[in-house]
Amino acid sequence: MGWKGTVRSLQASARRSERNAHRRQRELEKRHKEYAKMEALEQAAYEVDVYENHIDILLSMHKDCADPVKWNRLISNPEPRQPINSCALEQRATHSATTYRPNFWARIFKLEARKRVALMGKVRAAQAEDERQYQAQLDEWKTAHAEWAEQRDIAVRILDGDRQAKLDAIEAFESFAEISHLGSAIQMIVHEGGVLEAKVAIHGSDVIPSEIKSLLKSGKLSTKAMPIGRFNELHQDYVCSCALRVGRELLAILSDELVIVTALDNVLNGSTGHMQEQPILSVAFSRSTVDGLNLESIDPSDAMKNFVHNMSFKKAAGFSAVTALDAQRFAEAV
Template identity: 55%
Template structure:
């Protein structure tokens, strides 16, 4: 399978493995067009379902799984064979020309000369068509060969630990669409020791709802301010869920044993008195540990205990700034 074919396969797999909450979100978006026609009770029920679906999406980012890419397969795949001129049509036309023997009628009506002229013209036509077919085949081969070279060089770079190749593969696959749509920006870089680092700007105040929506027994909509402790718990689970998701995506794309994922958010810097983006969770995610976890059952916040990480969190006050996990602590000796 080519790189483009592999990418299509991964995208199809992602659609098949799509969370129920994601499918329900699409259904609710369709219903939104009918919102104005709904009765008051239906509108209230719809708003509550949209709210609950949004919360479920936030807390289940880690439940989507990605297929692992076998880069060795791309390296071992042979280059496409370059087409050569076979002159199939010309050979057949020349055979027809040389094997022609005029019959009695052709000799009697003096048609032999005309027939031989047509056979000679057929040879020239065949030569032209053979060239057309070869040119077309060469154009197709050139495209396939360029794709093959591109895939081979990318795969070879990744297997050799080339940082540029790793980032290029991540850009092409673009696995973070779900998270980005929720307002979380993602940046990827390579540390000096070759370990891949990823930073998530979570924008918690924008992503987590400030209110709780529910239905009263009367069927009316109830909207209440979300308690601070509830908001902070949701934010913690969302951040941890995103970190797990990013770790899964990166380690599915790359053959690395470990990646470092750091979530940052806007917090008050007590030293400057200004709001600044600061790390709130930094995790060294190892392949061995990550893929041993049951993502469908874990609590994302509790699961951080499985990894080397830094996090300072209280329900009452939320996240506090922490230091980033250093890639130097995991660098392999030269």
């Protein structure tokens, strides 16, 4: 399985707890099979539930995160002991052969020689079974030892700040599947000085609804265009929630005290007059500050005030392009 398999198993156990938005999403997905059989008012209520759940998921990305990897604990795991062929079965069979004494009937019917031949056959069979069991144990040990060596190697390299080790660990954990499903692509860069930066391509217009769905007093579905101000506010909260989620996941995987997350999206380039993918948020997440947040209660956009960050946002106009943080400025933190 190797260390990559090990960290995936650690990740799986760490994700057993699930936020309410995801549980609700699964329930709604099950109900979708019954959609065609629903009455009109039931369908309307279902569509509003799905809409509200989608918004809830977008704005609560930061609430999920794997448990921190205990790299120091991996280093301290004892080396698996190489098995020894104890020859236990052979010893018991040999003891039976050497201590054999023919009884009265064996002497009368001259069965002693045949019995001794049979006992020696059992000794040889026991030798073969001892060897078979030993080889099986040896194969298991080789696998366990290789995994132990890999785990120890990656743990040492992570704690030493090795660039490639960071990238390998991030790839192995596959921590950003949910964000990818929502249309956000992530690129990892380890800058000179060891600071890791995640560049997250946020496709807000593809993810955030352009309409608002609600129920009228009659129970019927109301669908209307989302005001630009509301769309922009959702966009900001989603971007900040994603950035915080990525920062938390990276700090959980790595031993670094700080990581940079830069979110990019299509915004107007004032010099060309065209929409272009540019940084809209760049934030340096420090471990100590992240650990001190009450993640269940924070507003993700307001939470950025706790960190060094660049963001230009206006409710009426949305995001404007900003300059990504200079990683060298934070090199000493790593």
